[in-house]
Amino acid sequence: MKKLILAAAAAILFSGAAYADVIKIGVVGPFSGPFAIQGKNFKAGIDAYIATHGDKIGNDTIEVLYRDVPQADPAQSKALAQELVVKEHVQYLAGFYFTPDAMAVTPLLQQANVPLVVMNAATSAIVTKSPYVVRTSFTTWQTSAPMAKIARERGVEKAITVVSDYGPGVDAENAFKSTFEKEGGKVVESIRMPLSTNDFSPVMQRVRNSGAQAVFAFLPSGPTTLGFVKAYNENGLKEAGVQFLAPGDLTQESDLPALGDAALGILTTFHYAIAHDSPENRAFVEAARKAIGNPAELSFPSVGAYDGMHVIYKMIEATGGKQDAKKAVDAVKGLAWESPRGPVSIDPETRHITQNIYLREVAKGSDGTYYNKEIKTFEKQPDPGLAPAK
Amino acid sequence: MQVFFSIGVDALAYGMVLFIISIGLSVTMGLMRVVNLAHGAFAMIGGYIASYAARDLGLGYGFAIILAVIGTIIIAIPLERFLYRRIYGAPELTQVLMTIGITFCVIGLANYVFGPTLKTIPLPADLQGPVNLGFRTIAAHKLFAIGCGVAVALGLWFLIERTSFGVKLRASVDNTAMAASLGVRTRIVYAASFALAVGLAAFGGVIGAELLPVEPYYALRYMVTFLVVVSVGGAGSIPGALIACLLLGAIDTTGRYLVPEYGEFFFYLAVIAIVWVFPRGLLGRAK
Numbered sequence: 315m316k317k318l319i320l321a322a323a324a325a326i327l328f329s330g331a332a333y334a335d336v337i338k339i340g341v342v343g344p345f346s347g348p349f350a351i352q353g354k355n356f357k358a359g360i361d362a363y364i365a366t367h368g369d370k371i372g373n374d375t376i377e378v379l380y381r382d383v384p385q386a387d388p389a390q391s392k393a394l395a396q397e398l399v400v401k402e403h404v405q406y407l408a409g410f411y412f413t414p415d416a417m418a419v420t421p422l423l424q425q426a427n428v429p430l431v432v433m434n435a436a437t438s439a440i441v442t443k444s445p446y447v448v449r450t451s452f453t454t455w456q457t458s459a460p461m462a463k464i465a466r467e468r469g470v471e472k473a474i475t476v477v478s479d480y481g482p483g484v485d486a487e488n489a490f491k492s493t494f495e496k497e498g499g500k501v502v503e504s505i506r507m508p509l510s511t512n513d514f515s516p517v518m519q520r521v522r523n524s525g526a527q528a529v530f531a532f533l534p535s536g537p538t539t540l541g542f543v544k545a546y547n548e549n550g551l552k553e554a555g556v557q558f559l560a561p562g563d564l565t566q567e568s569d570l571p572a573l574g575d576a577a578l579g580i581l582t583t584f585h586y587a588i589a590h591d592s593p594e595n596r597a598f599v600e601a602a603r604k605a606i607g608n609p610a611e612l613s614f615p616s617v618g619a620y621d622g623m624h625v626i627y628k629m630i631e632a633t634g635g636k637q638d639a640k641k642a643v644d645a646v647k648g649l650a651w652e653s654p655r656g657p658v659s660i661d662p663e664t665r666h667i668t669q670n671i672y673l674r675e676v677a678k679g680s681d682g683t684y685y686n687k688e689i690k691t692f693e694k695q696p697d698p699g700l701a702p703a704k
Numbered sequence: 705m706q707v708f709f710s711i712g713v714d715a716l717a718y719g720m721v722l723f724i725i726s727i728g729l730s731v732t733m734g735l736m737r738v739v740n741l742a743h744g745a746f747a748m749i750g751g752y753i754a755s756y757a758a759r760d761l762g763l764g765y766g767f768a769i770i771l772a773v774i775g776t777i778i779i780a781i782p783l784e785r786f787l788y789r790r791i792y793g794a795p796e797l798t799q800v801l802m803t804i805g806i807t808f809c810v811i812g813l814a815n816y817v818f819g820p821t822l823k824t825i826p827l828p829a830d831l832q833g834p835v836n837l838g839f840r841t842i843a844a845h846k847l848f849a850i851g852c853g854v855a856v857a858l859g860l861w862f863l864i865e866r867t868s869f870g871v872k873l874r875a876s877v878d879n880t881a882m883a884a885s886l887g888v889r890t891r892i893v894y895a896a897s898f899a900l901a902v903g904l905a906a907f908g909g910v911i912g913a914e915l916l917p918v919e920p921y922y923a924l925r926y927m928v929t930f931l932v933v934v935s936v937g938g939a940g941s942i943p944g945a946l947i948a949c950l951l952l953g954a955i956d957t958t959g960r961y962l963v964p965e966y967g968e969f970f971f972y973l974a975v976i977a978i979v980w981v982f983p984r985g986l987l988g989r990a991k
Contacts, residue, residue: 348921351820479967507960508967512915512926515714516961519840537917537925540822544914548843550834572822572917608819 335374335635339626340381340398341409342391342419343433347384348536351568352411352615356433358606359619363627365601371627374635379404388418395419399426405637406431406626411615413437413481420444427639431625433618437481438699441665446639448646448665450625451618452585454485455699457561458532460671460692461583462493465528465559472502473559474526476517478533479506486532486561489699494530502526511538514545521551528557535563535613543576557581562686565676568613570684577676577684585669586617586655587686598654621653621667625660657694664700671695706839711954711961713837717846719953720853721915725908725926726933727856727945728901734940734988735864735877736897738788739796741803743905743930744923745810750776750906751918752814755823765828769910776906777899784898792894793880807923814920823918825910849911856904861942863900873897936978938988947986951978 341360345353360378369376379402381394391410398404399422407423408431410416416435420443423430432440432449436457441447465473475490477483483506491501503524507517521529529551533539546558562584565577588599602616603609625646632645643665650659656670673690729743754772757763763771783806791799831848834841864870875883876890884890909918916926937948952971959970978986 348820348919348925350815354820479965505964507964510968511960513714513718513957513960515717515842515846516711516957517964519710519714520961537822537919537922540824540917541915544843548834548841548846550841553834568821572824574824611819611821 336377337371337374337406337630337635338398338402338404339376339378339406339408340395340402340404341378341433342381342383342394342398342407342415343409343411344384345380345382349385349411351611351613352434353382354606354611355613355615356409356411356619358602358612359433359616360623361605362598362601362616363620363623365605366597367623367627371630372635374630376627376630383412383415386412386414388414391415392418392422395422399428404428406629406642408622408626409433409619410435413440416440416447417443420447423447423639427637429629429639429642431622433622434615437485438666438697442700445665446643448625448643448660450621450660450667451615452669453666453697453699454482454532454561455489456669456695456697457563457584457671458486458489458530459493459698460673460695461530461559461561461581462490462499463497463692464581464583464673464690465494465530465557466497466499468528468557470499470528470557472500472524472526473528473530474502474521474524475504475530476521477504477506477531478509478511478538480509480534482534483532485699486530490530493698507533509534509538512541514542515549518545518549518551521556522549522554526556528559530559531564532561533564535566535569539564539569540572543573543580547576552579562587562614562674565674565686566613567686568611570676570686571610573676574684575678578678580676582674582676582686583671583692584614584674584686585671586614587672587674587688588612589685590655590672590688592652592654592656594652595654617654621655621658624651624653625649656691659694661696664697666697666700668694668696707961710840711958713840713842713846714961715954715957716950717842717850717953718915718957719949719951720850721908721912722929722933722953723853723946723949724849724856724911725905725916726930726937726949727860727942728904728908729930730934730937730939730941730945731860731897731901731904733934734938735873736792736894736901737877738791739799739803740788740901741800741927742806742810742923743901744925744927745807746776746780746902746905747909747912748814748918748920748922749779749810750909751825751913751922752818752823753906754825754910754913755918758826759824765826765831768825769907772910773903773906777903780899780902781895784895788898789891789894807927811920811923814923818920820920825913825918827914843914845914849914852907852911856907857942857946860904864942869893869896932975934985936975936985938982938985941985941987944985944987948978 343353343356411434413435423446477487558580562582629642647662658669671692672688674686677687732740750772753775754768758768831845937944
C-alpha cells in the first residue's frame, strides 16, 4: 500500500511539463448582459487566433476557460479569478473589459505566479499595479491625445470638451485638454455629463453658446452614443461647422449601422479600424467574422484579444509550458510583431503596447455600409497617460 | 431669456416622450393595481417591431407604428390570459417577482433574436433634420413627439372620464365583485385596459426611440425613470402623470443645462421632495 501511495505521489510530481500537458488560460469578461457584445468580441479574437495558429504549442494543448462578469464588478471579478487560479489551475489570466475588474485582480498575481494579459481595460494605471500585467489593448490617453494635435493642425483655436462623468471620460478630458493646451489651443469649457443622460439637446445648446470651433466628446460606446450624435446633428452644430472630434470608441464598427448618415464626417483617433488595409488584417477579419457569427458585431475588443493570445503563446513558448510568471513576462518585454492593427511592440518599461494611432473619418462604402476610413497615421505611440498617473 | 426658451422647448419634448411611455404604466398601476415591471419590455418590443418593419420590410413610418402597437398587443394577449390574470389583486411582491421575471425573459429573447446591437427606426424625411424656431433649432421629430403626447393625453382623458368603457373600468377597479354583479364583464374590461396600456407602451417605445434607443437592455435601463414618473404623478391619474413628466423633464433639463456636474442630483431631490409632501403623488387617488 505504501509503495502504491509513493508511486502515485511520484507520478504526480514528475508529470510536470515533461509531455503533453494541457495549459489553461482563464478569460474574464462580460459574456452576458448589456456588454455581452464586447465579451463576444473577446471570444471571436481568441477563437480566430486559435483557428489560425492551432491549439498546440509543442506538445502542450491550449485550453481557454471563460468566466462571465456582466457589468463592472470588482468583487466578482476577483472571486472568479481566484477560482480560476485555485480550482482550475490556470497558468494565465486574460480578458477584462472594465478597469475596476482588472484592478481587483492585480493583487493576486504575484502569489498565484500568474501573468495577466489585459485585452481591453483602458485606464493607464493598471500596468503599474503589478509587474505581471501586460496590456494589448490601448489606453484612453493613448487614443485621445493625438486628437488634440489634429485639432490644432486643422486650425482649431477654441475647443470644448464633453465627456461622460466616469473614469475613462475624465481620462479623455484630461488627455485632450493637456495636449491641446500644450499645442497652444484653448479649451473654453469642460462639461461632464451624468452617465445616465438620455437627452443631449441641452448639452449641445451649451456647446453652441460656448463659441468653440470643435467639440471633443467621450461617451461609453453603446446606446448613449446614438443619442449624442443625433443631438449634435439636430441642434444644427454640424451646419454651424463645429467639428466633432472623439476617440474611436464612439464610432466602433458595431454601432455604425445604427448611427448611419448622422455619423458621416466625424473624426476619431483610435488604434484599430476593421477597415485597416493590410494582409494581416484581412486574414484576421475573415477568421474573426467566422468566429463571431454575425459580421456586423465585430469590433475593436477582438483585436486586443487576438494580440493578447499572441503574447500568451509567446509566453508559453518561452517557459516551455512551465508555470513561471516572471520568466513569461520577461520574455515578452520588447516583443514586436505585425498585428492586424499594424506594427506593435510591448514596451519593456511599462508592459503596455506601443502602437500606431490612426486618424479616421466615418465614410460610406460603395456597398452602402459605413466604415472608419483611415486618413492619417501617428506612428509608434506610447501611452502618454503613464507619466501623469504616477 | 433665450436660454429660458431654449430649456423650455427641450424640457417639453423630453417630458412628452416620458409621458407617452409612462402613461401606460400609470394605467396598469393605478387603475388595474398591477405593479408591472415588464412595462419597459413591452415598449422595447414595440420598438423592435417598428425597427424590423421599417428597416427590413421597408414599410413607412406610419405603418411601422401601427404594426408595432398591434403586434405588441398580440404578443401581450397570451401573457395577460395565462400570467397576468393570476396576479390581479395579488400582493405587490408577487406581482413584482413575476413581472421582473417576464422582463428578464424578454431581454434574453431580444438578445438572442435581434442581437445586442442598437436598432434604429428610420424617420420619414419630414421628421428628419432641424426645424428653425427663430431663437434656436429643434429636431422635427421632437415637435412630432410633443404633438403625440398632447393627443395621447386628451384621448386617454376622454376615454376614461367620458365614455361608458371608462365608467366600467373605474367600477371594476374600485369593486370588482360589485361591478360584476351589475353586469360588467370585468375580465374583458381588464383585458382591454391591459391591451391599452401595452399598446401605449409600444407607441411610446417607437416615438421615443430617438431619445431612448432600442437595444435589449432598454427593458430595464429606463424602468426606474418610468416608475418615478408614475409615483410622482400619482398612479392612475392622467393629468398627474402629465404634470409629473413636464415638471421632471424641466428639472432634469435645467439641471443638465446649467450644472451638469451635479448629475441627476436635482432630479431625485425633486422626486424626494414631491413624494414627501404628496405621498400618493401629485394627483394620486386615495385608496
